[in-house]
Amino acid sequence: MDQYALIMRHEDGGKIASPEQMEIWMKQTMDWIGSIAAKNKFVGGTGLPFDGARVVKHNGIVTNGPFGEIKETIGGFITVKADSIEEAVEFAKGCPVLQGEGNSVEVRRIAQSDGTH
Amino acid sequence: MESSELIPHLFRTEFRKITAVLGKQFGIGHLDLAEDIASETFLSAMENWSYNGLPANPVAWLYTVAKNKAKNRIAREQLLNEKIVPELKYTATSTEEIEIDLSQKNSTDSQLQMLFAICHPSIPKEAQVGLSLRILCGFGIGEIANAFLTNKETITKRLYRARERLREEKIPIEFPSEKEISQRLDTVLTTLYLLFSEGYYSQNGDSFLKKDLCMEAIRLTTMLVENPLTNRPVVNALLALMYFQTSRMEARINASGDMILYDDQDTGLWDYELISKGGYFLNQAATGETISKYHLEAAIAYWHTIKEDSKEKWESLLMLFDQLLEIDYSPMAALNRIYVLSKVKGKEAALEELKKLNETGNPFFHTLLGELYSGIDYDQSIDHFQKAYSLVHTDAEKRNLSRKMELLGR
Numbered sequence: 185m186d187q188y189a190l191i192m193r194h195e196d197g198g199k200i201a202s203p204e205q206m207e208i209w210m211k212q213t214m215d216w217i218g219s220i221a222a223k224n225k226f227v228g229g230t231g232l233p234f235d236g237a238r239v240v241k242h243n244g245i246v247t248n249g250p251f252g253e254i255k256e257t258i259g260g261f262i263t264v265k266a267d268s269i270e271e272a273v274e275f276a277k278g279c280p281v282l283q284g285e286g287n288s289v290e291v292r293r294i295a296q297s298d299g300t301h
Numbered sequence: 302m303e304s305s306e307l308i309p310h311l312f313r314t315e316f317r318k319i320t321a322v323l324g325k326q327f328g329i330g331h332l333d334l335a336e337d338i339a340s341e342t343f344l345s346a347m348e349n350w351s352y353n354g355l356p357a358n359p360v361a362w363l364y365t366v367a368k369n370k371a372k373n374r375i376a377r378e379q380l381l382n383e384k385i386v387p388e389l390k391y392t393a394t395s396t397e398e399i400e401i402d403l404s405q406k407n408s409t410d411s412q413l414q415m416l417f418a419i420c421h422p423s424i425p426k427e428a429q430v431g432l433s434l435r436i437l438c439g440f441g442i443g444e445i446a447n448a449f450l451t452n453k454e455t456i457t458k459r460l461y462r463a464r465e466r467l468r469e470e471k472i473p474i475e476f477p478s479e480k481e482i483s484q485r486l487d488t489v490l491t492t493l494y495l496l497f498s499e500g501y502y503s504q505n506g507d508s509f510l511k512k513d514l515c516m517e518a519i520r521l522t523t524m525l526v527e528n529p530l531t532n533r534p535v536v537n538a539l540l541a542l543m544y545f546q547t548s549r550m551e552a553r554i555n556a557s558g559d560m561i562l563y564d565d566q567d568t569g570l571w572d573y574e575l576i577s578k579g580g581y582f583l584n585q586a587a588t589g590e591t592i593s594k595y596h597l598e599a600a601i602a603y604w605h606t607i608k609e610d611s612k613e614k615w616e617s618l619l620m621l622f623d624q625l626l627e628i629d630y631s632p633m634a635a636l637n638r639i640y641v642l643s644k645v646k647g648k649e650a651a652l653e654e655l656k657k658l659n660e661t662g663n664p665f666f667h668t669l670l671g672e673l674y675s676g677i678d679y680d681q682s683i684d685h686f687q688k689a690y691s692l693v694h695t696d697a698e699k700r701n702l703s704r705k706m707e708l709l710g711r
Contacts, residue, residue: 200441213352217351230352
């Protein structure tokens with residue numbers, strides 16, 4: 185069974201969202217992860233705070249975020265176990281950030297290093 | 302994964318506590334800083350708890366993070382701008398010495414003191430209500446804009462100006478002196494009354510938001526009742542009024558958002574627990590010597606929770622409206638009085654009095670004329686319902702009037 189990273193790209197809603205809205209988003213994310221964990225396919229994940237982010241360029245220049253298009257900024261990712269890319273895609277479809285227009289979840293297989301493949 | 306349940310509205314509840322405590326500590330000029338730190342705290346919680354589950358003690362987690370963020374911000378402000386430091390209320394020289402007291406007592410006191418600061422007579426009423434929603438209720442700009450049926454930019458500007466005003470006037474965040482308190486309390490109650498009305502009477506179709514606004518007004522008024530300094534008959538009267546009105550909220554609006562007239566309301570939808578709370582606070586309110594408009598409005602609202610028609614009911618209501626108009630005249634109350642008068646003295650007598658009120662631009666004036674003429678003069682009745690129809694703005698009101706005209710046609 186492969187592992188996949190589900191990478192969430194969305195706007196920095198935290199700065200404009202009300203406390204109530206943040207609580208709702210959080211609850212939805214917990215439910216989403218909970219449904220994957222219930223199948224014993226959740227590996228781990230983390231949010232990536234937008235504030236204080238930096239980008240280091242090839243010539244050593246350091247810039248502040250945001251980086252590129254606002255809606256394409258990575259806000260977090262989770263890692264799941266899945267039998268196929270299709271199954272991983274099904275997990276991604278339940279991600280609450282997809283409620284926001286223009287937001288997306290990228291599904292990427294994680295390279296294995298144990299030579300079992 | 303941690304499976305413990307999240308307390309509903311935890312973020313909103315804790316937002317106002319953290320903002321009030323930090324706001325009091327930083328001083329009135331730095332309310333935005335307090336709001337920022339509180340917001341960032343919930344952002345951190347969202348980024349952590351979403352993936353790792355709830356911590357064992359969510360509230361303690363939030364307070365620790367809020368305190369650390371506050372200390373970091375103070376240290377950063379000190380480095381960046383020495384000028385801001387004398388304005389800050391703390392006197393400690395290093396961030397280790399800064400104490401941020403998020404205890405129950407300090408949090409309640411800070412919220413009440415903040416309520417008095419925000420409801421200062423020098424701040425425009427609308428801004429008082431908006432700032433209260435933001436700082437004391439933990440609403441977001443979008444939610445406040447929805448409540449006022451306006452856009453976010455308008456609210457952002459309004460709140461910005463209100464904060465500037467508080468800063469310029471150097472309004473202290475503290476309880477008013479014994480001498481001032483009655484007068485200051487009046488302003489606070491007016492704001493709470495407006496906040497409540499925003500939820501109860503607003504044309505906004507979002508019934509959850511409406512109920513939330515009413516419950517927030519009740520919560521803030523309850524805080525005043527629970528403090529010996531502000532537990533006065535007039536505050537209890539306002540709280541009674543709010544409970545009586547809220548008790549009929551579910552019955553007032555149907556599934557498609559239309560207003561249901563009092564006579565047609567399903568009393569099964571009335572909340573009798575809220576009615577009995579209203580009764581309790583109305584009793585508490587009866588201890589003073591003065592009768593405020595809240596006393597009278599609460600008593601009027603009480604009679605509306607008694608569905609059975611009786612001579613006593615309408616005569617009591619008429620007397621209450623007479624008293625209310627004497628101390629606080631409003632066209633709506635005058636028109637409502639005439640409706641009551643028609644129940645006590647008949648339609649003809651009510652029509653006589655109604656014609657003396659020259660409220661030709663008020664749709665309710667024409668609706669009432671239409672009602673009173675029904676069964677007496679069909680043409681007049683239809684004519685006034687049509688005038689009312691041309692004056693109302695919402696579809697719900699138009700549907701209501703169409704229905705009345707249909708009933709007349711039979």
